[in-house]
Amino acid sequence: MSVDMAPSAARAxxxxxxxxxxxxxxxxxxxxxxxxxxxGVSMYVPPRSVTALIGPSGCGKSTLLRCLNRMNDELGNxxxxxxxxxxxxxxxxxxxxxxxxxxxxxxxxxxxxxFPMTIYDNVAYGPRTQGIRKRGELDELVEESLRGAALWVExxxxxxxxxxxxxxxxxxxxxxxRALATKPEVIxxxxxxxxxxxxxxxxxxxxIAELKSSVTIVIVTHNMQQAARISDxxxxxxxxxxxxxxxxIEMDETKKMFTNPDDSRTESYITGRFx
Amino acid sequence: MxxxxxxxxxxxxxxxxxxxxxxxxxxxxxxAVFVLGYIVYNGVGAIDWTFLSDVPRDRGxxxxxxxxxxxxFYVTLATAALTLxxxxxAGVYLSEYAPRNMSTRAxxxxxTNMAGVPSIVYGLFGLAAFVLLAGFGRSIIAxxxxxxxxxxxxxxxxxxxxxxxxxxxxxxxxxxxxATRLRTIYKVVLPAAAPGIITGSILGLARAAGETAxxxxxxxxxxxxxxxxxxxxxxMALPYHIYAQVTxxxxxxxxxxxxxxxxxxxxxxxxxxxxxxxRSVQRRKVKW
Numbered sequence: 001m002s003v004d005m006a007p008s009a010a011r012a013x014x015x016x017x018x019x020x021x022x023x024x025x026x027x028x029x030x031x032x033x034x035x036x037x038x039x040g041v042s043m044y045v046p047p048r049s050v051t052a053l054i055g056p057s058g059c060g061k062s063t064l065l066r067c068l069n070r071m072n073d074e075l076g077n078x079x080x081x082x083x084x085x086x087x088x089x090x091x092x093x094x095x096x097x098x099x100x101x102x103x104x105x106x107x108x109x110x111x112x113x114x115f116p117m118t119i120y121d122n123v124a125y126g127p128r129t130q131g132i133r134k135r136g137e138l139d140e141l142v143e144e145s146l147r148g149a150a151l152w153v154e155x156x157x158x159x160x161x162x163x164x165x166x167x168x169x170x171x172x173x174x175x176x177x178r179a180l181a182t183k184p185e186v187i188x189x190x191x192x193x194x195x196x197x198x199x200x201x202x203x204x205x206x207x208i209a210e211l212k213s214s215v216t217i218v219i220v221t222h223n224m225q226q227a228a229r230i231s232d233x234x235x236x237x238x239x240x241x242x243x244x245x246x247x248x249i250e251m252d253e254t255k256k257m258f259t260n261p262d263d264s265r266t267e268s269y270i271t272g273r274f275x
Numbered sequence: 276m277x278x279x280x281x282x283x284x285x286x287x288x289x290x291x292x293x294x295x296x297x298x299x300x301x302x303x304x305x306x307a308v309f310v311l312g313y314i315v316y317n318g319v320g321a322i323d324w325t326f327l328s329d330v331p332r333d334r335g336x337x338x339x340x341x342x343x344x345x346x347x348f349y350v351t352l353a354t355a356a357l358t359l360x361x362x363x364x365a366g367v368y369l370s371e372y373a374p375r376n377m378s379t380r381a382x383x384x385x386x387t388n389m390a391g392v393p394s395i396v397y398g399l400f401g402l403a404a405f406v407l408l409a410g411f412g413r414s415i416i417a418x419x420x421x422x423x424x425x426x427x428x429x430x431x432x433x434x435x436x437x438x439x440x441x442x443x444x445x446x447x448x449x450x451x452x453x454a455t456r457l458r459t460i461y462k463v464v465l466p467a468a469a470p471g472i473i474t475g476s477i478l479g480l481a482r483a484a485g486e487t488a489x490x491x492x493x494x495x496x497x498x499x500x501x502x503x504x505x506x507x508x509x510x511m512a513l514p515y516h517i518y519a520q521v522t523x524x525x526x527x528x529x530x531x532x533x534x535x536x537x538x539x540x541x542x543x544x545x546x547x548x549x550x551x552x553x554r555s556v557q558r559r560k561v562k563w
Contacts, residue, residue: 071451076374103453113444116467125462126452175448182453 021047021185021216028082039245050217052231059237060246061220069105070098106179110191112171114163126182149177150207169200189219321534335520336528346510351484353419358426366434390428394488397425402492416506418494422483433475437468470557477550481543487514513539
């Protein structure tokens with residue numbers, strides 16, 4: 001089952017061709033061994049905006065997210081069908097090195113996972129991997145990234161502090177800063193605030209709102225209110241039974257999805273008739 | 276039975292269990308203290324500057340054990356130099372790269388079996404493989420190679436265990452930033468696992484330092500004119516020095532032999548304690 005691009009998104013695609021950070025998925029399927037868990041997903045992720053993936057547990061949202069930076073490759077015995085292009089380039093083709101892809105498409109995980117190093121070394125890890133060694137350049141990048149993650153002011157006086165001494169919310173913002181440091185076009189976020197308290201969640205959401213002007217964000221969330229608050233377009237996925245794979249049911253501008261969705265299943269999920 | 280009676284019974288059982296397990300633990304400590312205490316009591320009389328700086332005289336019945344300490348030190352150092360790189364790399368392979376299939380299981384089985392081989396068998400193997408076949412003759416290098424075979428399973432296992440403690444989260448984070456698996460290992464995973472690896476390895480090496488059987492045929496001697504002058508030289512060693520005197524020197528000097536034992540045990544214990552202390556300092560930094 002495929003879903004047509006919403007008209008507004010198609011218009012945006014026309015104008016956004018020069019801006020980097022857009023994904024195009026066509027008939028994407030994911031199978032672990034012999035079990036197909038996702039099938040027939042076609043969607044367009046516009047650049048410099050926030051796209052939310054919502055749906056009940058087990059509907060494949062995180063699996064789909066992981067396709068976008070090929071982190072599924074690491075799990076072994078995974079087969080991905082269909083086509084995924086980033087700014088027009090096939091991300092699964094031989095011309096695309098997964099290592100390089102991940103520098104362009106960053107990820108923030110559900111539980112904050114800073115390295116057991118100083119704040120500075122955490123943020124500098126990505127740039128150093130890219131070969132940037134000069135102290136001045138690194139200093140600038142670290143500051144810029146920490147500012148982007150709204151963490152600079154809190155830590156600027158002690159960048160040598162060990163990352164584990166930060167609070168949960170601060171650690172997650174550190175992870176965002178770390179992802180920003182590779183200057184990615186897209187940042188994938190897998191339920192980034194689900195392990196945090198409400199205040200930290202608010203800070204993360206504010207940060208996302210700031211970031212979207214320079215980075216495309218794809219966020220998986222089980223919190224519908226969050227999706228409604230922060231995203232520009234929303235995609236609803238559903239796995240109707242364990243005998244069949246998950247599908248993309250509907251995707252549209254967030255406002256429309258939450259007030260007047262086309263599909264009755266979307267409406268049922270959004271109004272809480274099932275979760 | 277009423278509810279209060281049940282509760283009372285449960286509480287009594289708990290109290291008894293606490294006491295019994297506590298006593299058992301204490302008795303283990305008591306045994307350790309007794310053994311160490313016995314060694315200290317019998318050997319401390321021999322410890323003085325002469326003992327530690329002089330050479331053995333009259334077949335060990337007089338004099339000191341300096342060349343013996345030096346010999347043990349050299350052979351342990353050589354063993355470490357061989358065991359650590361091979362063991363850590365093997366552990367890294369098993370933990371980070373090896374696929375989950377029959378071949379890997381076979382490798383693990385082989386390593387487990389290696390750990391079970393008696394040390395005297397290693398000694399015999401060392402004689403055949405390193406002294407004779409490889410042509411190293413009785414030497415530090417032959418003994419070190421033999422001890423390496425014996426100590427490798429310990430280092431490999433310690434490495435694997437330490438690496439396994441590192442959460443997958445961290446590897447994922449590194450890969451997601453565009454690092455290769457190799458870079459992830461040497462920049463993130465290995466440094467974080469280093470304390471565990473080093474502690475486990477040091478404990479294994481400390482044991483190796485005290486083994487007699489593997490060095491019996493591969494290079495340890497009871498009497499030597501000079502200190503060892505290279506890897507192909509023979510050497511004296513603390514455990515062998517004890518064994519040789521007790522079995523082949525009539526009227527062996529009780530105090531000096533116990534002193535030798537004390538030096539060996541003290542050395543091994545000191546290294547183990549230092550390793551454990553260093554590890555808790557590192558642990559506090561990383562705060563798993």
